[in-house]
Amino acid sequence: MNYIDFISEFLKRSPFLPKKDSIITGTNGLYGEVETSYRILSHWSLLIKESKIGKDGVVGFIDLFLNEFENHDLEVGPFKARDSLTKDTSNGLIGTAWNIEGIVSVIELCRMYSLTEYRDAEATLLKMIRDIYNHYNYSLSDCNWPNVVEPDGKRLGLDRTFNHQLWFAASKYQSYKLLASNEPLEDVSHFINNLHVNQKTNHVGTIYHTLGTYPHYHKTFIKRLISRAYRVDMVQKEYGYHGFNLLAFVRLYNDGKKEILGRIVESLKVTKTDNFRTNQENNRYGSSYNPVGLEIAVAISYTSFDNPDILFWINHHFSNHFDETIFQFKNSNDLPTLNARLYELTYINKETKNILQYNVSENLWSFK
Numbered sequence: 001m002n003y004i005d006f007i008s009e010f011l012k013r014s015p016f017l018p019k020k021d022s023i024i025t026g027t028n029g030l031y032g033e034v035e036t037s038y039r040i041l042s043h044w045s046l047l048i049k050e051s052k053i054g055k056d057g058v059v060g061f062i063d064l065f066l067n068e069f070e071n072h073d074l075e076v077g078p079f080k081a082r083d084s085l086t087k088d089t090s091n092g093l094i095g096t097a098w099n100i101e102g103i104v105s106v107i108e109l110c111r112m113y114s115l116t117e118y119r120d121a122e123a124t125l126l127k128m129i130r131d132i133y134n135h136y137n138y139s140l141s142d143c144n145w146p147n148v149v150e151p152d153g154k155r156l157g158l159d160r161t162f163n164h165q166l167w168f169a170a171s172k173y174q175s176y177k178l179l180a181s182n183e184p185l186e187d188v189s190h191f192i193n194n195l196h197v198n199q200k201t202n203h204v205g206t207i208y209h210t211l212g213t214y215p216h217y218h219k220t221f222i223k224r225l226i227s228r229a230y231r232v233d234m235v236q237k238e239y240g241y242h243g244f245n246l247l248a249f250v251r252l253y254n255d256g257k258k259e260i261l262g263r264i265v266e267s268l269k270v271t272k273t274d275n276f277r278t279n280q281e282n283n284r285y286g287s288s289y290n291p292v293g294l295e296i297a298v299a300i301s302y303t304s305f306d307n308p309d310i311l312f313w314i315n316h317h318f319s320n321h322f323d324e325t326i327f328q329f330k331n332s333n334d335l336p337t338l339n340a341r342l343y344e345l346t347y348i349n350k351e352t353k354n355i356l357q358y359n360v361s362e363n364l365w366s367f368k
Contacts, residue, residue, distance in 0.1 A: 003356040007346075008052040013327040016339045018044055020064055026337030028091070029289030033082040035337075037068045039095065042102020043340035049109050050346050058113050065106050066119055069099075074131035077153040088148050092159035093168040096132060096149075100171035103128055107178060129175045136168075138187035143194040144211060145187075160216045162199060162209060163245050165191070170251040177255060192257060205270035206238040207245045239276065240285025242267070243295030250298055250347055264299055271296050272309075280316070288332040293317030294344045301349035306367055310352060314345070314365045324363040 001009070011017055016024050023037045041064070048061055072079055081095030090096065103125050109115070116122040135149040144165050148156040159165065173188045191198070200212035210220045224231035246267055253260045270276050280286050280293075287293060293316040300310050321329045321338065332338040348356075355367045 001358045001360060003353045003358075004050065004052065006358045007047060007050045007342075010327055010342065011047060011051050011053055014339060015328070016336050018061070018064060020060070023064070023068070024336045026334045026340070028082055029332075029334045029337055030284050032333075033084055033087075033091075035082050036080050038079045038102070039081060039098050040336060040340050041065050041068060042098050042105070043337075043343045045102045045105040045109065046343040046346045047340075049105055049112065055113050058109055059115065059118070062106060062109065062115060062118065062121060065102075066121060066124065069103070069128065070124070072151065074128055075134075077151045078132050078135055078149055080151040088150055088156055090148060090150055092148050092161060092164045093145060094159075094161070094164040096136075097164070097167040097171040100129060100132065100175050104171075104175050104178060126179060129179060133172065133175075138190070140190060143191060143197050143213060158211075158216075160211050162207065162211050163241055163248065165198065165211060166245060166248040167251075170248045170255075173252060173257065174255050192252065192260070195263065202235060202238055204235060204238075204275060205273075206235075206242040206276070207267065209234060209238050209241060236279065236283055237285045239279040240283050240290050240292065242270070242276075243292040243299070244290050246299040247295045247344055247347060250302060253302060254347065261302065265303055268296070268299055268303065287317055287320055288338065289334065291317050291321075291338070291341050291344055293320075294342070298344065298348045301352040305349045305351035306355060310348075311365055311367065314356075318363055318365065322363060324360050 018024070018037070018041055023040065025035045025037055025040050027033055028035055045061070045065065048058065053061075069079075078090055078096050079099050080089050081091035081098075082089055107122055107125050110118065110121050110125075135153070136145050137147065138144070139146045142158075144158065145168060146158050148159050150156060169188045169191045173185060176185050176188075198212050200208035200210075200217055202208050208217065210216050220234070224234060246264060249260050249264045249267065253264065293313040297310045297313040300307050300313070321331050323330045329335065329338045329342065356365060357368055358365050
């Protein structure tokens with residue numbers, strides 16, 4: 001079974017594929033927050049784009065996507081991501097980053113199937129992107145987007161999570177290729193040019209979870225020195241989120257930021273160590289929520305499309321979480337999200353896609 005056939009069969013058999021009157025949302029993995037439909041629809045849109053679902057299936061999904069996404073007035077604020085009594089409901093910057101990723105994907109679907117005029121879909125979706133970004137200002141002095149914005153338009157403080165800021169940059173860069181391909185994106189370019197400021201690594205070589213700027217990095221670094229429990233938990237989190245950062249680098253690289261390749265290569269070094277692989281086992285921030293194996297495989301594919309480590313990492317994820325008898329991912333407290341996050345594999349190098357094959361009886365990926 002080749003890559004496209006696998007994706008198509010996965011969609012065909014998945015009980016989590018969003019359908020009219022049946023959108024099964026997740027709980028943001030281990031965080032246990034009931035999520036709205038926007039994230040899950042965005043993830044599935046990339047899988048649909050890679051499948052043989054056919055034009056009727058695509059039309060049905062576009063209808064569902066538009067019906068959900070048009071429910072909120074984006075001139076007021078961005079989409080709601082989650083229910084929470086203690087945190088923001090837009091899920092920092094990452095909620096918006098995922099939504100933009102999905103909107104761009106659906107625009108590409110419309111173009112693939114000559115549906116840009118259907119329900120005025122492309123114009124509607126492009127306006128959504130513009131309306132969303134009207135809410136976010138960039139700070140040149142701080143090298144970040146300094147405000148989380150709530151669905152009601154309320155401006156909150158900084159999202160200091162590095163991967164959230166990075167994914168926001170990747171989604172904005174990707175979307176502006178559709179909005180204004182000839183306009184320079186000064187904020188994204190400034191953020192990327194200052195990655196040496198924003199991105200730090202911890203003592204084991206994984207990417208530091210917090211922005212590297214003062215005082216955010218310094219406060220958390222001191223807290224790690226004071227509290228062993230906090231330090232151990234954050235290092236585990238950084239093992240679990242390292243691949244997620246790599247995937248954002250891949251997105252930027254794919255969309256034209258070729259200078260990112262060196263950062264991908266450098267960030268992959270730690271993944272070759274026994275310590276990194278050992279710390280993926282029973283890591284609550286790892287594969288049961290963040291599909292680390294898929295993310296690292298994708299990143300490796302841009303350094304060498306047929307590197308055997310690609311298979312190691314894909315099979316790492318599948319051996320731990322995929323049930324080939326029912327074509328579903330398992331062993332997670334958030335099955336809807338884990339299954340939808342197969343979409344991350346769609347970013348793998350096209351040359352790698354062409355040689356990937358899946359053996360159902362052995363639950364094993366190999367190269368042709």
